[in-house]
Amino acid sequence: MMVMKRGLFHTCTVLFFGSIYILSADMPSMVVGAIDPTCESERPSPSWAGHRTLYIPTDMISDTMDAEQQSWAVALCCIYTHVEISDSVTKPELELFDGSSYKINKSDMIDAAEKAMNDICKMSMGEDDCESQKTCIDDAFDACKDPDPDARFWNGKYKVTKKGETKPKMKPCSWLVGKKEDGKMKRVNKLCSESDAEGDKLPAKFVCTGTCSDSC
Numbered sequence: 001m002m003v004m005k006r007g008l009f010h011t012c013t014v015l016f017f018g019s020i021y022i023l024s025a026d027m028p029s030m031v032v033g034a035i036d037p038t039c040e041s042e043r044p045s046p047s048w049a050g051h052r053t054l055y056i057p058t059d060m061i062s063d064t065m066d067a068e069q070q071s072w073a074v075a076l077c078c079i080y081t082h083v084e085i086s087d088s089v090t091k092p093e094l095e096l097f098d099g100s101s102y103k104i105n106k107s108d109m110i111d112a113a114e115k116a117m118n119d120i121c122k123m124s125m126g127e128d129d130c131e132s133q134k135t136c137i138d139d140a141f142d143a144c145k146d147p148d149p150d151a152r153f154w155n156g157k158y159k160v161t162k163k164g165e166t167k168p169k170m171k172p173c174s175w176l177v178g179k180k181e182d183g184k185m186k187r188v189n190k191l192c193s194e195s196d197a198e199g200d201k202l203p204a205k206f207v208c209t210g211t212c213s214d215s216c
Contacts, residue, residue, distance in 0.1 A: 039051070039073070039076070039077035039081070039082040039083065041077050041078070041080050041082070042080060043080040043097070043125070043129070048097070049080070049097045049125065050080075050097060051080045051081065051082050051097075052079075052080060052081040052082070052094065052095060052096055052097060052120065053081070053082045053083075053084055053094070053095040054076060054081055054082070054083050054084070054092065054093070054094050054095075054104075054112065054113065054116045055084055055085075055086040055088075055089045055092065055093040055094075055095070056083060056084065056085050056086065056089075056092055056109050056112060057085075057086065057087070057089050057090055057091065057092065058085055058086065058087045060092070060107075060108055060109045060112070061085055061109060066180075066181055067144040067177075067180065067181075067210075067211075068110055068144075069109050069110060069113075070144070071140050071141050071143070071144055072109070072110055072113035072114070072117075072140075073113070074140040075113075075117065075136075075137045075140035075141060076113060076116065076117060077140075078133040078136035078137050078140060079117070079120060079121075079126065079129040079130055079133050079137070080129060081094075081116065081117075081120060083113070091103045091104065091105065091106075092104040092106055092109075092112035092115075092116070094116050094119065094120075096123075097125070104116060117130075142210075143210065143213060144210045144211070144213065145210040146173040146177070146207075146208045146209060146210040146211055147209060147210070148173065149172065149173050149174045149177070150172050150173070150174065151172065151173050151207050151208070152170040152171060152172050152173075152207070153170065153171060153172075153173065153176075153191075153201075153202060153203055153204040153206075153207040153208060154168045154169070154170055154197065154198050154201040154202060154203055155169050155170070155171050155191060155203075155204070156169075156191070156194055156196070156203070157169040168198040168199075168201045170201065171204075173204070173207060173208035173211060176188060176191060176192075176204055176208050176211050176212075177208075177211050180211060188211070188212075191203070191204045191212075192204050192205050192208070192211070192212035193205070
């Protein structure tokens with residue numbers, strides 16, 4: 001992606017599935033609902049511009065959006081592009097400020113979102129949007145990543161070694177990511193809510209900060 005400059009940021013709200021998320025002071029708030037993901041960002045000028053819309057076919061989204069899909073939706077929201085799930089399109093479709101639209105020949109949501117982002121950043125006003133919202137876009141992709149996927153956290157349990165020693169049971173952040181992607185949110189939320197440490201063995205919320213972030 002091109003080198004970008006920080007500019008004016010407009011708050012946007014994205015509807016997904018669950019609860020209210022605030023990513024950061026410089027990022028869109030995400031309100032998770034039971035219907036289509038929507039975004040409330042509007043381009044400040046010219047007044048007629050409003051927003052673009054990327055329509056995603058319903059069969060490209062499962063019951064829950066994973067972290068990467070959420071990141072792309074929020075990143076597009078940064079550049080005044082709303083993501084909506086639609087049962088009236090069979091291929092992803094990008095509607096521009098002037099009401100014109102075109103199909104995006106991609107077979108999944110992430111590929112379609114990436115193509116839409118690349119296209120927008122090559123447009124006249126879109127280039128300005130991508131430059132001015134670089135920090136917002138970068139934050140959208142960084143917010144859900146753990147500093148070290150291989151870092152290990154204490155899961156609150158103990159194991160007994162062959163020598164009869166009792167030691168804290170550790171898991172890598174990548175394991176927690178897998179549970180999240182499998183939709184086992186009750187397990188993930190429980191582990192991420194733990195705050196007790198065992199000596200220098202820290203719980204997930206202090207190690208897997210991206211996965212355990214409320215915004216993800």
